[in-house]
Amino acid sequence: MTRKQLIEQIKLKRSFLCVGLDTDIKKIPSCLLDLEDPIFEFNKRIIEATADLCVAYKPNIAFYESRGAQGWRSLQRTCEIIPKSCLNIADAKRGDIGNTADMYAKTFFSKEVSGLEFDAVTVAPYMGEDSISPFLEYPGKWSVVLALTSNKGSLDFQFLADLSGKRLFEHVIEKVNALGSSEQVMYVVGATRGEYFKDIRRIAPDHFLLVPGIGAQGGSLQEVCAFGMNKECGLLVNATRSIIYASKGSDFAERAREEAQKLQIEMEQELQKIGILI
């Protein structure tokens, strides 16, 4: 999905919601557990209930990988049913070099190799340029690079500043800006760091930002939009637990839809403010 197509979907659905699929066998409703592939069945119902309200899905790979070959199959089947109108993001946070980075890129971007084909993958920058550039060699695919994350530990290293006051997350963004355009690179910026969106927009005015931390993690959508939105929206705001685990009962899909709809309505209001809706 190109940048232009993504913006079209945002206008059409009046939403910039990304639904996280961190599907944990221990948290899904017990009514699914007797089915042959409960993880896939859960995802299928969540996707059917929310696909018109969101523009992206983001399976977190850890939840599939932890179930070995069986989990990998659930992920493949999930990938296949994510509608083409939604960006399909592998939240893998991979970071390795050279031929290994290339292997990870193949894993998530080349269906003929791994059986998976995502539109985007999250990438960790610690190892530098050669851990990021192999992902940028796939035309039409997105690399979503960790910049400023939403967790407590983000304070440990991401704010480390050099003599000029430039912080690690700013170094990361400037470096990666030089490697790929805003047609292929996004940055992860946590919603719990609202005040820093201004600093980030100074160096990445056009890029889409993937924003976790809304909902269960306590970030404010209004604050994120106030500081982080650009004239084409430029945000994908993720919610996971507040949507997919809204109910533990057999009404989980309906309740997920209700929670997604609440966010979609708030997002529509934000989109109206920047005047891109017809």
Add this chain to the structure above:
Amino acid sequence: MTRKQLIEQIKLKRSFLCVGLDTDIKKIPSCLLDLEDPIFEFNKRIIEATADLCVAYKPNIAFYESRGAQGWRSLQRTCEIIPKSCLNIADAKRGDIGNTADMYAKTFFSKEVSGLEFDAVTVAPYMGEDSISPFLEYPGKWSVVLALTSNKGSLDFQFLADLSGKRLFEHVIEKVNALGSSEQVMYVVGATRGEYFKDIRRIAPDHFLLVPGIGAQGGSLQEVCAFGMNKECGLLVNATRSIIYASKGSDFAERAREEAQKLQIEMEQELQKIGILI
């Protein structure tokens, strides 16, 4: 495997070699390709040919994951045949937070969950404390944290220095030192950065360092030992391509053994210098 047991194996085998299992279907001898699981068969023969010469194996997870469910099975089967006398390191470079980090830890440490059980896993530190501590909650398991890597891109962020001159890789080591002991934490330090081992030993005198970059990447074993060895060895030096791809023919296992033996002999000389061999 405990620290004490690892040191015992180093003395017994007169080696601190780690063999990387970056097993690429495109690089293994064609004579294996008709077998049911060529990746596993290759690993099996490499392991049989080298197990008395090394103290660790390190499958790089990208090479398995890129083959989907099939690759995951090859990895499980490989895991099962790595002898108990060798540390079994998942080179996964995972870095995520909270329940996701815990899922990754379960993936690599809990056989009943994923079908895999490694002794150690490599961890990326960008997201800080809560991306590392979940791995430290497994008694008897090792977390091998990226500090200073061997690639060109390591210059991009790892040398970023604060006002006091302390660099990112030093911040990482100091932070992680406070989270776990040298009985459960190792650091990745590239062989191509020989001169920095002195700085690292100042802040991590007792820790084992996992050292990639010998062989194909051009690092010098002598230099690494001169600056990086401590009184109990404290090094696991990895070689991958120079060993496992020493030959493309049917003699690949014998040639791998020869290359491993060359390194073992050099390592024995280094161990004699510190006087821990009988």
